[in-house]
Amino acid sequence: MAPVAELRNLSFSINGYPILVDVDFAVEPGEFLAVIGPNGGGKTTLIKLMLGLLEPDRGSVRLFGSPPRKTRHRAGYVPQNIHVNLDFPISVLDVVLMGRKRRKFGLAHPSREDLAAAREALEWLGMWDLRHQRIGELSGGQRQRVYIARALVGRPEALFLDEPTASVDAEGQTALYEHLKELNETVTIVVVSHDVMVLSSYVKSVACVNRRVYYHAAPEVTPGMLQMAYRCPVELLAHGHLPHRVLPHHDK
Numbered sequence: 001m002a003p004v005a006e007l008r009n010l011s012f013s014i015n016g017y018p019i020l021v022d023v024d025f026a027v028e029p030g031e032f033l034a035v036i037g038p039n040g041g042g043k044t045t046l047i048k049l050m051l052g053l054l055e056p057d058r059g060s061v062r063l064f065g066s067p068p069r070k071t072r073h074r075a076g077y078v079p080q081n082i083h084v085n086l087d088f089p090i091s092v093l094d095v096v097l098m099g100r101k102r103r104k105f106g107l108a109h110p111s112r113e114d115l116a117a118a119r120e121a122l123e124w125l126g127m128w129d130l131r132h133q134r135i136g137e138l139s140g141g142q143r144q145r146v147y148i149a150r151a152l153v154g155r156p157e158a159l160f161l162d163e164p165t166a167s168v169d170a171e172g173q174t175a176l177y178e179h180l181k182e183l184n185e186t187v188t189i190v191v192v193s194h195d196v197m198v199l200s201s202y203v204k205s206v207a208c209v210n211r212r213v214y215y216h217a218a219p220e221v222t223p224g225m226l227q228m229a230y231r232c233p234v235e236l237l238a239h240g241h242l243p244h245r246v247l248p249h250h251d252k
């Protein structure tokens with residue numbers, strides 16, 4: 001089976017300034033990959049390159065073995081900053097139905113399959129009862145679940161999430177990672193996150209991104225990896241009753 005994403009000798013720059021250099025790794029089917037690294041390290045850029053939303057200057061990207069623009073529909077994406085007008089009177093269910101890419105008759109006429117897929121995703125995330133609520137009336141954490149449901153209704157083979165817990169409290173983070181763990185039984189997961197400590201309890205592999213990508217096909221988050229990826233002490237947090245490792249801060 002082809003890797004979910006494969007990046008070979010890839011470099012990407014903006015206005016001549018290198019953002020990512022010599023990236024060379026692959027995400028295999030079934031992985032639960034954490035993408036970690038300092039602010040501005042290039043994590044979002046890396047995800048966008050994998051999905052073909054940006055083109056590399058050099059090197060190649062394959063998504064499910066093909067150019068990403070041909071296979072992007074097989075992946076779900078929950079971007080970091082979703083710009084919605086929170087005053088716009090659109091319901092939770094409408095937002096989720098937007099994820100049904102092959103809908104024929106638009107939002108006003110979702111098919112029975114569209115509704116079934118939306119219901120399944122919303123029930124799974126505990127949001128079905130709020131389906132008629134306006135998106136602007138939800139909490140940050142609830143809204144995040146709606147965006148995840150939107151990414152899931154297309155029944156993706158891989159799900160890419162960019163800092164999905166940014167506006168979620170500790171309990172919500174754990175609940176979300178439990179959901180992702182269950183999903184990972186059938187779906188490959190790539191998640192950008194700063195919750196290094198929590199993540200290390202769930203993930204199967206780690207990519208540290210700081211202009212270069214240090215890929216580790218094991219869930220260990222070691223001080224050496226953090227040292228390579230970060231230039232400043234990393235805040236490591238542990239929540240709830242998860243099994244966890246506490247790592248020391250490093251110098252500089």
Ligand SMILES: Nc1ncnc2c1ncn2[C@@H]1O[C@H](COP(=O)(O)OP(=O)(O)OP(=O)(O)O)[C@@H](O)[C@H]1O
Pocket residue numbers: 014019037038039040041042043044045046
């Ligand atoms: N459209 C753009 N124009 C100019 N510079 C950009 C643009 N997009 C990203 N960059 C720069 O590229 C670098 C990597 O950005 P990116 O958003 O990928 O980092 P990140 O690791 O996701 O950061 P964060 O953790 O803060 O979300 C940053 O220095 C950023 O300023």
